[in-house]
Amino acid sequence: MHRTRRPRSxxxxxxxxIVMTLAVxxxxxxxxxxxxxxxxxxxxxxxxxxxSFGSLTSIADAWHHLYAFQExxxxxxxxxxxxxxxxxxxxxxxxxIPAGYALALTQFIGRRMLxxxxxLVMLMPTAAMVLPLYLGMNAVHLDGTIWSVILPFSFFxxxxxxxxxxxxxxxxxxxxxxxxxxxxxxxxxxxxxAMPLAKPVIALVGFFNFVGNWNNFFLPFVMLPxxxxxxxxxxxxxxxxxxxxxxxxxxxxxxxxxxxxxxATLVTIVPVLIVFLFSxxxxxxxxxxxxxxx
Amino acid sequence: xxxxxxxxxxxxxxxRSARNPVGRAGYVFVSGYVLFLLAFGVLPTGYAVWLAxxxxxxxxxxxxxxxxxxxxxxxxxxxLHIGLYLVIWLASLMILVVLLSLMLHGRMRRAxxxxxxxxxxxxxxxxxxxxxxFLILLDPAASPVGWLLKGFGWNTLxxxxxPGHLPVLFTVIAFWTGAGGWIVVMYGALNSxxxxxxxxxxxxxxxxxxxALRIQIPMITKWIAYMLILAFAxxxxxFVEPQLxxxxxxxxxxxxxxxxxxxxxxxxxxxxxxxxAALSVDxxxxxxxxxxxxxxxxxxxxRDER
Numbered sequence: 001m002h003r004t005r006r007p008r009s010x011x012x013x014x015x016x017x018i019v020m021t022l023a024v025x026x027x028x029x030x031x032x033x034x035x036x037x038x039x040x041x042x043x044x045x046x047x048x049x050x051x052s053f054g055s056l057t058s059i060a061d062a063w064h065h066l067y068a069f070q071e072x073x074x075x076x077x078x079x080x081x082x083x084x085x086x087x088x089x090x091x092x093x094x095x096x097i098p099a100g101y102a103l104a105l106t107q108f109i110g111r112r113m114l115x116x117x118x119x120l121v122m123l124m125p126t127a128a129m130v131l132p133l134y135l136g137m138n139a140v141h142l143d144g145t146i147w148s149v150i151l152p153f154s155f156f157x158x159x160x161x162x163x164x165x166x167x168x169x170x171x172x173x174x175x176x177x178x179x180x181x182x183x184x185x186x187x188x189x190x191x192x193x194a195m196p197l198a199k200p201v202i203a204l205v206g207f208f209n210f211v212g213n214w215n216n217f218f219l220p221f222v223m224l225p226x227x228x229x230x231x232x233x234x235x236x237x238x239x240x241x242x243x244x245x246x247x248x249x250x251x252x253x254x255x256x257x258x259x260x261x262x263x264a265t266l267v268t269i270v271p272v273l274i275v276f277l278f279s280x281x282x283x284x285x286x287x288x289x290x291x292x293x294x
Numbered sequence: 295x296x297x298x299x300x301x302x303x304x305x306x307x308x309x310r311s312a313r314n315p316v317g318r319a320g321y322v323f324v325s326g327y328v329l330f331l332l333a334f335g336v337l338p339t340g341y342a343v344w345l346a347x348x349x350x351x352x353x354x355x356x357x358x359x360x361x362x363x364x365x366x367x368x369x370x371x372x373x374l375h376i377g378l379y380l381v382i383w384l385a386s387l388m389i390l391v392v393l394l395s396l397m398l399h400g401r402m403r404r405a406x407x408x409x410x411x412x413x414x415x416x417x418x419x420x421x422x423x424x425x426x427x428f429l430i431l432l433d434p435a436a437s438p439v440g441w442l443l444k445g446f447g448w449n450t451l452x453x454x455x456x457p458g459h460l461p462v463l464f465t466v467i468a469f470w471t472g473a474g475g476w477i478v479v480m481y482g483a484l485n486s487x488x489x490x491x492x493x494x495x496x497x498x499x500x501x502x503x504x505x506a507l508r509i510q511i512p513m514i515t516k517w518i519a520y521m522l523i524l525a526f527a528x529x530x531x532x533f534v535e536p537q538l539x540x541x542x543x544x545x546x547x548x549x550x551x552x553x554x555x556x557x558x559x560x561x562x563x564x565x566x567x568x569x570x571a572a573l574s575v576d577x578x579x580x581x582x583x584x585x586x587x588x589x590x591x592x593x594x595x596x597r598d599e600r
Binding site: 125273 | 317321328337338339345409414428429430438451470474527530538542557561574580593595
């Protein structure tokens with residue numbers, strides 16, 4: 001274990017403890033509160049101790065109210081989210097893994113330029129492209145179709161860059177030339193030599209693509225006009241707009257109050273949460289992708 | 295077809311030829327991605343630029359749409375809102391992320407893995423979920439920190455969400471979902487500083503504070519710049535947060551609080567695609583400038599100078 005020579009003063013230790021406690025509270029309290037809010041009735045959320053546990057039947061009640069909203073819309077939204085993100089995930093992997101491989105391990109004219117463009121585009125906020133994409137989709141009459149969401153979701157330059165970094169630092173070019181000498185075609189080199197080595201980076205690209213697209217709101221919000229097409233994030237927005245909690249005029253005829261909103265929030269992020277819990281290591285590796293190439 | 299060519303070339307040995315067997319295979323492998331790059335990156339950008347420079351009858355009007363949107367009474371406030379938000383957000387991001395990363399790095403390294411994960415976890419709620427959560431959470435009637443909000447004299451959600459508070463509110467939300475990821479990055483950057491360097495400084499009698507200020511922070515400046523530029527670029531694009539808060543504000547927050555919202559209003563409220571395009575080109579240029587700054591100036595990204 002790494003230790004400093006100088007014994008630290010009590011004050012320094014105390015300051016460390018206080019700052020870390022505050023940080024943990026700031027980051028964790030909202031999550032804990034959200035979990036507990038689903039177990040209570042709206043009245044209990046307002047009156048009871050914020051960190052008390054209600055009952056399991058309250059979760060069931062909240063679910064019934066939530067499910068009643070537009071006759072099971074919540075399930076439709078989740079299904080749409082799954083369709084859009086997994087559809088995009090498949091296309092992303094098929095296009096970006098070979099591209100990253102080619103940028104790292106083959107030579108062609110325009111390779112460096114493509115790499116530079118890829119980095120520029122991946123660093124641009126995705127929101128900046130949403131309205132131009134909408135205008136373009138509108139011009140070719142694709143807006144309002146599921147393709148107006150799935151196809152832009154599948155354009156994932158960050159995935160190409162991650163794959164490029166992975167192949168150029170982990171797979172020696174000599175290995176590939178050995179396979180070529182043995183008579184492998186370029187396709188076979190890719191398929192039989194590079195792909196078996198690429199599992200970690202496929203997982204990484206899949207992770208970032210999935211999380212980013214699942215949580216994307218702006219693009220589907222702009223592209224899709226109809227509630228039956230909404231993904232979960234746009235659906236949440238719909239729930240908020242319809243809730244009597246925030247909107248006294250339009251909020252009649254449904255029971256979307258705090259517990260229902262909390263439950264809806266939780267249900268819609270569960271897939272991302274699960275992926276987060278199981279891929280901490282991959283996450284860190286991906287976020288530090290730039291560092292490994294310094 | 296390409297096989298014999300490949301063996302012939304790689305037979306010549308040498309680093310370059312080893313990665314350069316056949317020119318054509320590379321094109322095939324990148325073709326799918328390039329198609330998407332053109333269709334969903336280059337073409338929409340080009341089309342937006344064309345729309346921004348023309349009118350609804352497809353006549354070129356030069357910078358007319360830019361000046362027209364610029365003089366819109368909502369344009370100034372929208373950029374002012376974003377500017378104010380960015381100042382608060384970037385300052386708190388820089389100070390707190392660097393501070394927390396240094397502190398996590400300084401002691402209890404084993405516990406720090408767990409702590410980093412806890413800080414990072416709210417990232418799963420990025421987007422609508424986090425805004426919705428904070429809207430419920432910051433209603434003084436139901437809030438676990440209701441006493442604190444009431445202490446400030448805010449007794450209703452409308453008072454918490456008052457227009458003047460939004461830059462701070464959005465900073466809190468953005469920090470909650472985004473800071474953890476940056477702490478992970480900064481921690482990794484701090485890890486790349488060799489222990490001997492820090493050890494030597496300690497032997498020379500440098501205090502923890504001096505080490506942080508004179509060695510650690512200067513050595514991770516590139517990463518801090520990277521974080522600030524990307525946070526700046528993302529901050530200019532704010533949409534979800536003001537959109538949702540404005541929904542829940544009983545009409546107190548305009549629906550064109552941020553530039554992206556204004557652009558959305560042009561397209562969907564007024565049906566003015568040329569004006570919307572002009573505004574989105576403004577934002578694209580900002581985003582592209584930031585990306586270019588990172589790629590060409592920070593030296594963090596290997597542009598493969600072979």
